[in-house]
Amino acid sequence: MITCLEFRRRIGAEPFAADAELEAHRRACAPCARHQDELRAMDDVIRRALEVNPPPREAAAPVRAGAMRSRFLAIAASLVAGIALALVVLVAAPRAAIAREVVAHVLHEPDAAAPGAPLPAAAIDVVLAPAGMRLAAGAGTVSFAAHCVFEGRVVPHLVVQAPGGPVTVLVLAHRTIARPMRFDEQGYSGVVLPAPRGSIAVVGQGVRDLEAVARQVFDAIDWDA
Ligand SMILES: [Zn+2]
Ligand SMILES: [Zn+2]
Incomplete structure (x- = not known):
């Protein structure tokens, strides 16, 4: 039978x-079956979202200057409130949450980081291309590349065999952070970079x-491939 690692690589x-x-x-293997079901469900969601993406709307009818201005002020006010709230939330919960979620994901798939043969570039491209990204050779030896479900999104999950040990790389396009962050959590150390x-x-x-x-x-990631 194929290993869990091989199964997760392929699906x-x-x-x-x-x-x-x-x-x-x-x-x-129930955990792997569940993992594939999750990925399949997400894939469906993404496909449906793309299918129902509405065509661009006709240009809006002209609006009187006064109405436009008050609407602008209303939008500006809600933006300011939103940003203030976002800042408070950003400095509190998500810093810890992102560390917890990332480490939980790594713990969930411990064998993904095991030493392995370098993957061919095509296997890495398959995972990064849907995110509009490519990985140059400078990243080091990549031994694992797969799509995973993280916080309800499909994210690229790579393992790079660095000289000091394997590192797991999660590309979190949905997670914006203002500043680089470092964390230590359950025996793992991590860095999150904007x-x-x-x-x-x-x-x-x-x-x-x-x-x-x-x-x-x-530095090895080309973000606009
Ligand atoms: Zn398995
Ligand atoms: Zn994963």
């Missing part, structure tokens, strides 16, 4: 993949120079 690249090997693993879209989290256990590794991975 991470193609959630609807199905053959005798995958089906046999699904039947024998990215052109959202952020990326780089996590490892006792990895030397984690920040330098995170920076190296970050």
Whole structure:
């Protein structure tokens, strides 16, 4: 039977993949079956969202200057309130939450970080291309690349075999942070860096120079591929 790692690699690249090997693993391994169901459900959601994406609307009818101005003020006021609220929330809960969620994800798939053969570039492209990204060779040896479900989104999950130990990289396009952040959580250390879209989290256990590794991975990403 194929390993959990192999199963997750394959369905991470193609959630609807199905053959005798995958089906046999699904039947024998409940956590992997659940993982694939989650990915399939997310994939469906994304496809449906793309299908129902409405065509651009006709230009709005002209609005009187006064009405426009009061509407502008109302929008501005709600934006200010929104930003003030966002700032308060940002400095409090999410800093801890992102660390917790990232480490929980890594703990959920411990074998993904096991040493492995370098993946061919095509296997990495399959995972990053839907996010409009590419990884240059400078990132180091990538041994795992899959789509995963994280906070209800499909995110690229990579493992880079750095000289100081394996690091897990999660690309979190939906998670915007203002400043780089460092965390220690349940024996893992992590760095979250603001990215052109959202952020990326780089996590490892006792990895030397984690920040330098995170920076190296970050610099190897082409965000507008
Ligand atoms: Zn399994
Ligand atoms: Zn994952």
